[in-house]
Amino acid sequence: MENLKLQSEKINTAVSTIIGLGGTGILQCVQCGACSAVCPGVRAGFPVLCRLLIRKILDGQLDEIIEDSSSWGCQACNRCTEVCPQGVRPQEVVFAFRRYQAGELAVSTSTTTSQMNMYEVGHAVFTDAQELRQQVGLPAKAPTSAYNETAQKEIQTLLNNSSMAELGLF
Amino acid sequence: MADKIKFAFLLAGGCAGCEMALVDMAEKLVDALEHLEVVFWAPTVADVKYQDLEAMEDKSIDLAFVDGMIRNSENAHTVKVLRAKSKTLVAFGACATLGGIAAMGDMHSKEELFNEAFKDTFSTDNPEGVLPTPQYLLDGKYDLTLPAFTDRVYTVDQLVEVDYFVGGCPPHHDFVAAAVQAIVAGNLPPKGSWLTSGKAVCDVCKRNPAAKGQERLEVGEVFRTVDGRPDPDKCLLQQGYICFGPVTQGDCGASCLNVNIPCRGCGGPMPGVKDYGARCISAIASSLKDDATAQKMVDKFNNMAKLVYRYSFSSGILNQKLPPKEKSKA
Amino acid sequence: MEKYGLYLGCNIPFKAPDIEQSFRKIFPALGVEVEDLEGASCCPAWGTAPSFDLDLWCAISGRNLSLAEDKSVDLMTGCNSCFGVLSEAKHFLHDGQRRKRVNEKLGVINRQYKGSSDVYHVAHVLHQKIGLEKIKEKLVYSLEGLKVTVQPGCHTLWPSDVYHVKEKNPFYPTMLKELTEALGASAPHYSRLEACCGMGGMRSTDVEKSLGLFKEKLLSIKEEIDPDLIVTTCSSCYLQFDMSQPQLRERGEIDFEIPVFYYTQVLALAMGFDPSQVASVSKTQRDGIIKEIQSEKRKTDKTQA
Amino acid sequence: MAKVGVYVCHCGTNIAGVIDVEAVRAHAETLPEVAVARKDLFMCSDSGQEMIKQDIRDGLVDRVVVAACTPRTHEPIFRAALEAGGLNKYLFEMANIRDQDSWVHANDPEGATAKAKKLMASAVGKAARLQPLEDKFVDVTKAALVIGGGVGGIFSALELADMGYPTYLVEKEPSIGGVMAMLDKTFPTNDCSACILTPVMVDAGNHPNVKLMTYSEVEDVDGYIGNFTVKVRRKQTYIDWQKCTGCGACAEACPVRTTNEFNQGMDKRPAAYIHFPQAVPKKAVVDMEHCINCAGRKLGQEPKISKKTGKPMLAPCELACPADAINRSLPLDPQGRIEEIKVGSIVVATGFQVMDKGWFKEMAPEHPNVITALQLERLISATGPTGGNLYMPSTADKKPKTMTFVSCMGSRDEKFHTYCSRVCCMYMIKQARLLKEKYPHMNIYMHFIDVRTAGKDYDEYYVGARKMGVNILKGKVGGLQIIDDHRLRVLAYDMEAGTPVEYESDLVVLATAIELPESAKKLAQTLGLQFCGSNFFKELHPKLGPVETSTRGIFLAGCCQGPKDIPDTVSQAKGAAGAAAVPLAQGKVKIEPILSEVITELCSGCGICVPLCPYDAITLKIHAEKPRAEIDITQCKGCGVCTSACPSAAIVLHGYEDEQIYAQIAALTA
């Protein structure tokens, strides 16, 4: 195994990047591991989540782990936040890291479909279920943005006015 | 019997209420007049012209009272003249001593005051927006003048030396009588003093819990007088009605309190207190239960400065120092 | 009559419309009016805006919340993820500066987030607002003798500081257990009650890991309870249980399938509603248990609602 | 006019390296009140002080300003110099041009010098208006009070008593002993807790200078250093302690079973009970809250007469008592009685409580086999409910095969207490070792965030536990899953391996945090004690005044000041006793005259000041038929809250008079 060469500049950049993206509690972490003890993602085998992700960031290893898919295994269940004794809110760190990855388009291809769907019909998960809906006695068209052009325009405007627009996902 | 005391009474910028207080002395005034020769009492009582006053010899008047604040050039001029002519000058009433009600105008600009008085009020009909001007040429030939508005309100002692001060709006007639008698008898404190009992309204107030051997309690509620009818026997401050009795000279005999109205401070600060309003804050806030109550007080009264400086803005630490707020800027 | 803005999300209207139909049947019958929030979008799901841009997340959530605010109703959702996303967005929007920024974004589309509507989960409305007694009154069939496993899901439990309706102890939740027991069924404890089902980002990122976690939980259910059916109040958990059991079975990893329902589906069945409307879309076989629930012998003395 | 001498200190280069000292000195000479302005390398040195003394002796100055460091450390030194020079020591003022100037403005010498001039001028303005003041002295009551009868309180009391001072030891429970009496063994020597504590308890009980007041609480404290008047509530025992022999017959007879606090709820006790077998004093009490009033006879009622025997039907406890110490017919006051004592100093040793497991929601707090470490202590103690045999609480007769220790429950946790409770690591290791010795085949897992074993022989003790086969994992437990009524699944994390771990456990022990008990918080108000950030009592200074408090005459010992183990508690207890003995030995205490005074002639009797005083020092007295405020200088602490509120400007705070402060303001805004 290669030695990890700690560089304070990298560490500072990594920490301030994550804080800037919403992981504001990262410096409170004392590496007790409670978050990882309960994290479904860690338990399912995504190692670079919660405790270890924070450690890597505190070591300045932002770019070294940018392609790691662990953060996308986070279920956003926030067990970590509930058990954290230091108020780190680890999930916010995970999501801040995701945003860092997303900004570099280091996202799994499966997520891009959701962004397209979101842009087009306002729903991340969408199948045209008109027939199915009628089967159960519902109107074919759900009263959501899926069949509502004004709503779709509004969502598109919000998306166009965000940092996401620059990524060219839609 | 010695010669009568030559006596003058000048109304500067006030409302003539102080004159009424003097007249309220009734027979005591008659008794006093035996010792007084009124040489000047304008513009309210005696028909003596300013020129007559100007013509008098310096220090020819034994005792002069001024009531009202200095609000314009005429007030300033006559007060200066009276000072020159008088041996003893007494600033009489809240306006002359503290600035009075009119001094609250110093929290506004002249423009703001004029607009309010001559343009903006609902009942004013002034489409051309005419404002008083000190100089005006009527029909191209009559040169008319009006006294000029001073930059600020001044108390009498801010303009000329004052020998004695009497507070109140107006001064309570009992106390006026005591003051006049003291002057007549020559039984006077050092110059520059207030003619006062030196005690607060609480000292003479029947409602003072201490008078009943009770301890003051912290106040958790704040009421304005419009908020209800206070218990007529209990201390108003204890009931949450903001009363300035503790902070105010009580030569009035707690008149307002006797009719269930909280003291608003016309008697002015206790001797030794540098700023009436700030002391009010200190004393009243100290009696409130918690920050929330203090906040209630702030919320309840929309202008804290006008509340506590109702009569005394000119006399406090800030007096004329602060330039007025410009409404346009706010 | 109490009224809520029904926020559908994505899973329910497009993947399990029978759940939506169950809402539309039971709530009016229980005296609660539901009003559609026309033009509501995705909450937005964790994998979308939240993973890219925090303010954008709050803006899209804020837009959805503003739909309820415009109608002066609280928002009710049947999806745990939506509940979590919207509640967290509200939490983030407590920050005045963020709220200002987000409202600037919303201003462009003539909307504003005011913060005047609360977010409720369907389970909260049933448990806290309608109450167990009222539910019991409306039952036409009793589930007595049936063993049920409850799956409360994650996003109504943690982080408890952002939710305004809370379990007494989020690690040992009881609301769904009590709702289920109100139907007459037993809902015994099992050790992995609060464990995650593996749906969500995990499944789309790595299906094998997701199934591994799911299987651990499923086996705990089978071994410790061996229930007649599984009941959940999370539409994601519902989909995971519904789609992954057949998958594992095909692979030969398990040799059983337990019918799974969204809670309101079972409730609707017990209230006597037509199964073809309220419980007809599933991958796991449910016909048998539906017949059992609506069998004559289970009839209470109440007439159909 | 006052003749102020100004002395500007270089403080080596501390000040002079930044500030132009000569410019400050020269500026002083321009001030009208200043008679002399000098400078020196170190004003606090002998030569510097001598300079001041000489100027006083020469009649050049009658007020002194030293522009140097902070008055918080150096004011006493210069005041002493004034006194030695023959000037009233309160005619002194300091300008802080080091700590608050040269040290913080080293990057701006010009600005620092300008600021120094102002600070100096401000001090001159004040000094010129200072008035001489006299210290006051009051006599001391040569007795002490120790509040709390745990190991800390016992040692404080014994020390004071040995020095010859009558000492009251007040304890709220029926017996002294505190938490230490509940412990089985003590780390790192594995001494039996009872074996070492019991003899000391007996000493305290028998010492001629110690007056034990158990089952008692301090209700009110009045007064000041040297002269405290303390009201102690002697709670109603319902048993005549003069007669009670501590035989325990009443307890045996009593039919009630209620929570046994001494055993941490691990078993039940009767309503009539003796606190624990080694209790001192060994006396029984009746817990009237749980007494069921046998035969429907309320306290204070005569017994019913039996129709069969014609004899009075006595309660079982009455019947059982061989000493005739229980008489339920007496109308005893449930409030007990108040005893007033007078003491010169007070040691507070109120100890701690451990957090209840109910706080930790992720730890299955309702499960019987999840217990606190103090509960485990009772379960393994020979005097405990199981006679020292460890059983799973869910069964009462089966030993756990696997057990778990969880550290930092409520400690190092921003939701509860951010501090480290300091003793948990060590007592967990102790418990694990004791169990491993007794039950070598038991699997013991211990989960730490960090293992903290700072102390003599402590780390060796910890390493020893590893050698004995205790499984020690770094990483906090995330939660427990309930498998059934007897077993739990531990969800933990192995920090070294970087993986989550899980296993089944039969007994989970939570090392819950040490915290100040609620009852101590009430006491703090009575005593005027402050809390530190961790919510323990705040000492005067964390390093230099660890046993003193900001209230003179009140001292701290043991865990009420912060978590500590037994050796540290005993050390502090002896230290506090020494400090508390100082005023008693001196016989007199000094009262600084920086106090408020009412100028009676100016007072209007409005009474605004009375409720303001935090020390109840102000009362209204009648002067010439009018109420006028008066301040008791022995109560006044000189805060000035009344002074700034007095609407009549009738209250002066000596040393901080209006005129002096206005002069300072004028100088700073000149």
Add this chain to the structure above:
Amino acid sequence: MSFSPNIVGFACQWCTYAGADLAGNLRCKYPPTIKLIRVPCSGRVEPEFVLEALARGADGVLIGGCHFGDCHYKEGNYKTSRRMIMFKKLIEDAGFDPRRFRLEWISGAEGKRFAEVAEEFTKELQELGPNPIKGGTA
């Protein structure tokens, strides 16, 4: 160039004054704008003192007291807080920008915080400009 404001500080000797000393011990840097007047307790500070300082042209006034619950005299800081809530409104209504007056709770352990407050207050006053009494705008 921005002007250097003159700040008069009233500091409780138990906390803020000690905090300012600690700032010195820690060699924290802050601008030499603030000069402290030591008082036994923030409760000794009369509103008149603040008014006097402002009237004499101080650009800003700070009162530093103990955090709630930490008052050496039990509750002096609570009284201060109450008075200053009303006083702040008073000066605002009288024509001062209330930002010229600050009440801060700074403990004896918060040396860094004292320096931060001094720095921050100085910056704010630089933005506000000189005291209107000295010719600045209100």
